Amino acid sequence: EWECPVVDETTMMCSRDGIFFGGDSAFGPKNIIWAVAHGHEAAISIHKYCNKEDLQDRLPRGVNLVSQKMGMHEWSFSNDYDGASRRLMPHVDLKKRFKKLDIEVELGFSAEQAIEEVERCLNCDIQTVFTTKLCIECDACIDICPVNCLTITEDGEEQELRTRLSAPAENLEQDLYVSDGLPHTGRVMVKDEDLCVHCSLCAERCPTGAWDMQKSEILLPYAHDEADPEKSNVAKIAGA
Ligand code: SF4
Ligand code: SF4
Structure with a gap:
């Protein structure tokens, strides 16, 4: 549509040979985590492209x-699971907030309260x-x-x-x-x-x-795993 380049979701190479991109410009609004993941996939592809290897031949992902x-x-x-109910975050008094609009509204937990919150995990x-x-x-x-x-x-x-x-x-x-x-x-x-x-x-x-x-x-392989599978723990664990 509109003659825009189309990006391959696995290799991140677009329909123009040798051009790689990801993130919002490739697939529309997502979040920063996806953009970073696309960058890692593109790095693998660029390494393979420069070495004239098959971009689709990638190490498997695993758990x-x-x-x-x-x-x-x-x-x-x-x-040490604690079934306590979720604690409400204390806030600055509403009158104070109206008097000064640039203050931090959430007061945060004390160290002891934070430890109790963590145990609800x-x-x-x-x-x-x-x-x-x-x-x-x-x-x-x-x-x-x-x-x-x-x-x-x-x-x-x-x-x-x-x-x-x-x-x-x-x-x-x-x-x-x-x-x-x-x-x-x-x-x-x-x-x-x-x-x-x-x-x-x-x-x-x-x-x-x-x-x-x-x-x-x-287990997500990165470019250095693809570059040297012999030394890659990800490749070993995934049995590649
Ligand atoms: S799994 Fe449960 S029933 Fe089986 S040996 Fe362990 S404690 Fe005993
Ligand atoms: S709640 Fe889950 S982890 Fe805890 S004893 Fe029961 S089965 Fe085990």
Whole structure:
């Protein structure tokens, strides 16, 4: 349309050979994060273009899970979840704000309040990961879970299974985690992710390490990974 150049969303090269661009000028209004990502993709393409390599032949993206266990009861993240309600930000009095319009309206939290706010974090980048073959069905994780989102039970049809859990899973939009058959009885471990607060207590209590807390890392190759895949950790982890 209007004879504007068209940009390839993978390589960031436009319909005019050897010209690369991204960001708002390429795809319309997005945010700065997208613009930076386009810059990284363009850098890979420019390197390949200069080396007469195929621009579409790129290292794969991936996700890696890394255990966060640092000791018997220690994790690399703060798992001391606090279910306190969200704290309201204190503001400068309205009369003062009308008298002086260039003052900062939000007063901020004290150090103690900020620490309490941080503990409300659900650590969504840390996942509970279950290894079926390690489970001895001792029920310790079921007993300690503060929100009853774990159940060991007979497998069954999802609709009926949802009614048999420690806390019935009523949000049908949230898939259940259902393990393979457990080694001793063939029953299954079921987890309702909708309830989990990522407190790590199941993994701390588990005597065999069947539950673990693992951090998900997104693996995005950059130009230096493409330039030297032999030395690239991203390439190694992604199996390229
Ligand atoms: S991380 Fe906490 S809330 Fe989630 S399953 Fe384990 S014990 Fe339950
Ligand atoms: S605590 Fe560990 S071994 Fe015991 S039931 Fe839970 S996952 Fe299985």
